[in-house]
Structures are given as structure tokens and as C-alpha cells.
Amino acid sequence: MFSTQMPDTRSDSPPSALHSSSQEAGWQRQGKLWSNLKELCDLLRIPAATSITDEEFLFQHVQFKTGQRIHTIGQPFDTLYIVHSGFLKTVLIDEFGNEQVLSFPMKGDLFGVDGIHTKRYASEAVALSNCDLILLPFKKFTALGRAHIELEHAMYSVMSRELVREQAMVSMLGALSAEARVARFLVSLSERFAEMGYSSKLFNLRMTRHEIGSYLGLTLETVSRTLSAFNEIGLISVDQRSIAIKDADALKTLRRLPPSSSRAKQGAAKKAKQAAAAASEKTEPWDKLATA
Amino acid sequence: MFSTQMPDTRSDSPPSALHSSSQEAGWQRQGKLWSNLKELCDLLRIPAATSITDEEFLFQHVQFKTGQRIHTIGQPFDTLYIVHSGFLKTVLIDEFGNEQVLSFPMKGDLFGVDGIHTKRYASEAVALSNCDLILLPFKKFTALGRAHIELEHAMYSVMSRELVREQAMVSMLGALSAEARVARFLVSLSERFAEMGYSSKLFNLRMTRHEIGSYLGLTLETVSRTLSAFNEIGLISVDQRSIAIKDADALKTLRRLPPSSSRAKQGAAKKAKQAAAAASEKTEPWDKLATA
DNA sequence: CGGGTCTTTGATTAGGTTCAATAAGAGTGG
DNA sequence: CCACTCTTATTGAACCTAATCAAAGACCCG
Numbered sequence: 316m317f318s319t320q321m322p323d324t325r326s327d328s329p330p331s332a333l334h335s336s337s338q339e340a341g342w343q344r345q346g347k348l349w350s351n352l353k354e355l356c357d358l359l360r361i362p363a364a365t366s367i368t369d370e371e372f373l374f375q376h377v378q379f380k381t382g383q384r385i386h387t388i389g390q391p392f393d394t395l396y397i398v399h400s401g402f403l404k405t406v407l408i409d410e411f412g413n414e415q416v417l418s419f420p421m422k423g424d425l426f427g428v429d430g431i432h433t434k435r436y437a438s439e440a441v442a443l444s445n446c447d448l449i450l451l452p453f454k455k456f457t458a459l460g461r462a463h464i465e466l467e468h469a470m471y472s473v474m475s476r477e478l479v480r481e482q483a484m485v486s487m488l489g490a491l492s493a494e495a496r497v498a499r500f501l502v503s504l505s506e507r508f509a510e511m512g513y514s515s516k517l518f519n520l521r522m523t524r525h526e527i528g529s530y531l532g533l534t535l536e537t538v539s540r541t542l543s544a545f546n547e548i549g550l551i552s553v554d555q556r557s558i559a560i561k562d563a564d565a566l567k568t569l570r571r572l573p574p575s576s577s578r579a580k581q582g583a584a585k586k587a588k589q590a591a592a593a594a595s596e597k598t599e600p601w602d603k604l605a606t607a
Numbered sequence: 608m609f610s611t612q613m614p615d616t617r618s619d620s621p622p623s624a625l626h627s628s629s630q631e632a633g634w635q636r637q638g639k640l641w642s643n644l645k646e647l648c649d650l651l652r653i654p655a656a657t658s659i660t661d662e663e664f665l666f667q668h669v670q671f672k673t674g675q676r677i678h679t680i681g682q683p684f685d686t687l688y689i690v691h692s693g694f695l696k697t698v699l700i701d702e703f704g705n706e707q708v709l710s711f712p713m714k715g716d717l718f719g720v721d722g723i724h725t726k727r728y729a730s731e732a733v734a735l736s737n738c739d740l741i742l743l744p745f746k747k748f749t750a751l752g753r754a755h756i757e758l759e760h761a762m763y764s765v766m767s768r769e770l771v772r773e774q775a776m777v778s779m780l781g782a783l784s785a786e787a788r789v790a791r792f793l794v795s796l797s798e799r800f801a802e803m804g805y806s807s808k809l810f811n812l813r814m815t816r817h818e819i820g821s822y823l824g825l826t827l828e829t830v831s832r833t834l835s836a837f838n839e840i841g842l843i844s845v846d847q848r849s850i851a852i853k854d855a856d857a858l859k860t861l862r863r864l865p866p867s868s869s870r871a872k873q874g875a876a877k878k879a880k881q882a883a884a885a886a887s888e889k890t891e892p893w894d895k896l897a898t899a
Numbered sequence: 900c901g902g903g904t905c906t907t908t909g910a911t912t913a914g915g916t917t918c919a920a921t922a923a924g925a926g927t928g929g
Numbered sequence: 930c931c932a933c934t935c936t937t938a939t940t941g942a943a944c945c946t947a948a949t950c951a952a953a954g955a956c957c958c959g
Contacts, residue, residue: 415778431767475723481773488780489824532781
């Protein structure tokens with residue numbers, strides 16, 4: 316029924332008539348129709364390829380409505396997506412049909428990268444709100460990257476960033492308590508909203524408790540309970556999907572209460588000091604590496 | 608004390624005298640000194656850049672001894688590493704000095720990718736055994752990629768593969784029970800050993816219970832107990848670091864006993880069917896996408 | 900207004916952590 | 930070569946976090 320919404324991802328080059336004549340007309344309406352390279356870089360928060368103002372390199376936008384799937388698992392891969400506006404989720408689906416939420420892409424996020432390796436998407440992307448996405452045909456993009464080194468490096472950079480993000484996720488799931496996970500989730504959401512120009516103190520959750528729970532490796536009941544607990548302590552104010560951050564610092568510093576595993580016996584003190592030093596950028600211990 | 612082991616990662620171009628004259632001599636001894644592009648591709652298990660047999664593109668090897676650190680968190684990034692032989696771990700270190708194991712790189716694995724984005728390594732890599740690593744100066748490599756498209760694509764491919772791997776990790780941590788995690792860990796280790804030409808049935812763990820636990824989001828006690836349990840049931844045979852796989856199928860099919868969260872109510876059946884279809888590659892439901 | 904989804908809250912259970920003590924290896928030095 | 934030490938592994942017992950089961954209320958949309 317919504318098949319007319321589906322973009323033709325194969326039309327790499329925009330019809331010149333369209334983007335030259337209707338440029339001003341369709342530009343502001345219900346999402347842009349085309350973006351140039353500079354806008355892409357701005358969106359991705361990367362140094363930006365200032366040398367390329369080439370207006371010929373335009374990228375198509377597509378709109379999706381709440382609930383629509385952008386791609387499914389196993390579908391042949393040929394394009395990456397950048398979120399221009401709106402909220403989504405990416406999920407893995409196990410053999411029993413259970414969803415595992417992997418990320419909540421929002422403005423400036425790239426997704427679809429997991430399809431490069433096997434030439435098929437490894438995850439499913441679903442719109443949690445009406446979305447405006449920019450299509451990045453992979454072939455076209457790598458070709459562009461070959462001509463513009465900064466762009467190529469930007470691609471590596473973004474993929475690397477994604478990897479680091481996943482690592483942080485693994486670390487969180489492996490070491491933090493339920494409270495700490497929910498707290499961090501709220502903080503990172505708050506920060507993302509701030510980056511996007513929204514209020515960092517008051518916002519609406521775009522996802523269900525179930526989706527949050529899946530993302531954080533918790534049950535929806537635990538998420539709900541934890542939010543209620545934060546509410547009672549005065550850290551936040553919750554009412555259904557609306558969240559008001561009351562004590563951001565407390566949320567940020569809320570470490571694992573009793574949870575986790577590892578705690579290096581005698582090496583802990585030394586290592587902590589080391590890590591602190593590395594963080595403060597004062598001493599730099601990587602000159603005496605490889606010293607067991 | 609081991610500082611003489613440290614390679615000079617800045618010498619991008621091998622002294623031609625060395626690789627032309629001592630090629631056969633130093634080639635087989637205690638790890639190669641140089642590898643060409645084809646060997647790299649073989650190692651990385653990617654299509655291989657058959658068009659490039661250019662012997663000029665040689666990559667330096669370096670040896671590390673057990674316990675040595677290859678790079679630390681915060682250290683300026685300039686090179687990627689490919690494991691030629693040996694076993695390592697990559698870890699994150701939190702503010703208290705606790706280690707969170709992220710991966711156990713072994714033959715054919717690439718690591719260091721997390722340094723691309725911020726120009727500094729985001730994790731620490733430590734040798735769990737004597738290792739022979741291939742240095743991949745990032746600058747040099749991207750330059751090469753520009754000249755040889757297949758190589759560039761290989762890089763994207765490997766990074767994408769890493770991302771998928773991390774996603775699988777997140778999924779496991781978020782949804783599987785302790786038993787299932789340990790079982791999967793053993794299975795994947797077994798498969799890796801098989802790929803490397805070792806026995807898939809009998810092998811030695813290169814890492815401690817503590818490291819396994821950190822990797823799987825469990826305590827060392829739980830890992831130990833679970834292994835003992837598998838031992839009693841007859842799935843495996845354990846004695847300290849040595850593992851004998853007795854019933855690989857049982858380990859593979861050992862799903863989460865009671866654990867996890869998410870369980871789609873009405874959509875589950877449909878979704879499961881869908882996922883199964885996608886897996887069996889028979890029907891392909893991605894033509895009617897975006898249908899809520 | 901009614902069916903369905905989403906959320907909250909309670910009671911109970913259980914899986915996994917924590918604390919603790921012992922044993923087995925590995926490495927060191929006399 | 931053996932005593933000594935340090936790291937690693939095993940196992941037990943108690944506790945506790947988070948999952949499970951259950952039920953009721955809130956919200957949304959046609």
C-alpha cells in the first residue's frame with residue numbers, strides 16, 4: 316500500500332531538470348529533495364570537504380512514515396542512509412522472531428553500514444517517526460571518495476566512530492547495572508537532543524519501554540521501574556513518554572551500584588592511575604610500551 | 608626492558624636491499640619479515656586483489672612477546688594490525704582501572720580500527736601469546752586503496768565485518784543466558800581453530816577465566832562453574848586451560864534457558880517465519896517493504 | 900466508545916554475583 | 930631441586946538484582 320513511498324535507489328544521478336528548476340520550490344517543503352556534499356558532511360559532524368562545493372554531487376532524499384521499514388535483514392545492499400530528520404531503530408531478529416534493538420539512529424547518524432561486508436543488510440531499520448533520509452548509493456559514494464580524499468577519509472572515520480560506539484555498548488552491557496544503563500541512556504539521549512538544537516532537559520521518548528529494554532539488555536518492566544525510581548528520587552520527572560531531566564550530573568555519575576565482574580586485584584590501583592593519566596592528557600605512557 | 612622489540616612504525620617503505628636479498632633467507636624463520644598484498648588478502652579472508660601481484664607493496668612484520676602491549680588507549684593512531692600468528696586481547700579500561708575485554712584477535716583478524724576516528728586508539732591491545740603481526744600504516748594503506756579499487760573495497764568490507772561482529776556481541780550480551788554465552792564462546796573458538804588448521808575438538812584456551820568472563824559479561828566464577836557444568840553433562844571435557852569438545856551440536860543449539868527480555872506478542876509468529884524465510888534464501892520479502 | 904498497545908506496579912522466583920576458602924600451577928631465587 | 934610466592938582455577942554458601950508472572954490503568958486510533 317505504501318509502495319509508492321519506496322525510492323528508486325538505483326537512480327544515482329538526479330534528473331537535472333528537477334534539481335535545477337524545482338530547486339527553490341521543493342527545497343523547504345516537507346523535507347529537502349536533494350542535499351550536496353557539504354550538507355552531508357555537516358550532518359555527519361565531520362571536518363567537511365570544504366574543497367568540494369561541487370553542486371553536481373547531489374544526494375536524493377526520501378521520506379518514510381512512522382512504522383515503515385527502510386530495509387530488512389537479508390535484503391541486497393546497495394545504499395547507505397543518513398538521517399536528516401526523524402527517529403529510527405535498527406534491530407536484529409533472532410530465530411524465534413525476537414527483536415534485539417541495536418541502535419536508535421537520529422539526525423546526523425549513518426546506518427546500513429553492516430550491509431557492506433556480505434552485500435546484504437545484516438539488520439533491519441524501522442522508522443519510529445516520520446523520517447527524512449538521505450540516500451547514499453554505496454557505489455557512487457566510493458567513486459566520489461576516490462576523487463576526493465577528504466571524503467574517503469570521512470567514510471573511514473564515520474565507520475570507525477560506529478565501531479567505537481558499539482564497543483561502548485558492549486562495555487555497558489557487560490559491566491553496568493540496570494540503573495546505570497538507564498541513566499546513561501537518558502544522558503546520551505539528552506546530549507543528542509542538545510546537539511540537534513532541542514531541549515536537553517525536556518523531551519519525549521520516541522521508543523517504547525520494550526525497545527529501550529531490548530537496547531539496554533533489560534526487560535521493559537525493569538526499565539519502567541527504574542524510571543519510576545529515578546522519578547521518586549528526583550533525578551528526573553517521568554510521565555509516559557515525556558521525560559524531564561532534573562539532575563543531569565547525578566545521572567552522569569551514577570555508576571554501577573553493586574554489579575559487575577572484573578576488579579583487578581593488585582593491578583587496579585596502578586591501572587586506574589594510568590587510565591586517569593591518559594585521560595587528563597598530561598603524561599603520555601605510550602613511549603614505554605611493550606614492557607609487559 | 609623489551610623496548611628493543613618495538614618496531615619503528617614510521618618506516619613505511621622497506622629497505623629494498625633487505626626484501627630482495629634476504630627474501631628467501633628470513634622468510635621462513637620465526638615469522639616472516641614482510642608480506643605482500645596477496646598474502647594480506649588471504650589472511651583477511653577477502654576476495655583478494657588478484658590484479659595486484661606487485662611485489663613492491665610489502666608490509667612489515669613485528670613480533671611481540673606474551674604480555675606485551677601493542678598499543679594503549681589514547682596513544683596516537685597511525686597503523687592497523689593484522690594477526691599473522693598468535694593470540695591477543697583488546698580491552699577497554701574504565702575509570703576505576705577495570706578491564707573490559709572487547710575481542711580476542713587471532714590469525715587473520717584486523718585490529719586498531721577504533722583509532723581512525725579520533726586519531727587515537729580507543730582500546731588497548733595485549734599479546735596473550737607470542738605474536739607475529741603485520742603492520743598496516745593507515746596512510747600508506749588508504750593511498751594504496753586509491754590506486755586499487757578492490758583493496759579499498761576490501762578495507763570497507765573488513766570494517767563492516769567488524770561492525771557486524773560487534774552487533775552480534777551486543778545481541779548476545781543483551782539476550783543470552785550465561786550458559787548460552789559460554790557455549791557460543793566455545794563454539795566460535797572451536798570454529799576459529801578449525802579455520803586456522805588446528806583441531807576444533809581439542810584446544811587450549813589462551814585466556815584466563817577472568818578474561819573470558821569480562822568478554823562475556825560474566826564473573827570468572829560463573830565461567831568456571833558453567834564449564835564445570837558442561838563437563839559434568841558431557842558436553843565438553845575441561846582441565847584448566849585445555850578444552851575437549853564432546854558434543855558440538857549440543858553446544859551450538861544451547862539457547863537461552865529462561866533468560867531474556869523481548870518477546871513480541873502477536874508479531875512474533877509472523878516475524879519468525881519471515882526471518883526463517885530470509886535465512887533459507889527461498890522467499891525474498893524485500894519487495895514489499897515500507898508496509899508498516 | 901472499544902480494542903489494542905503501552906505503561907505501571909506488585910509478588911515471586913531464579914540466575915548470577917559476591918564473599919570466602921582451598922587447591923593447583925607457574926615462576927623465582929636460594 | 931625445593932621452598933616460597935603469586936596467579937589462576939574450583940567450589941560452596943548467602944545474598945541480591947533483575948526476570949518472570951500477573952493484573953490493572955493510561956493512551957491512541959479508527
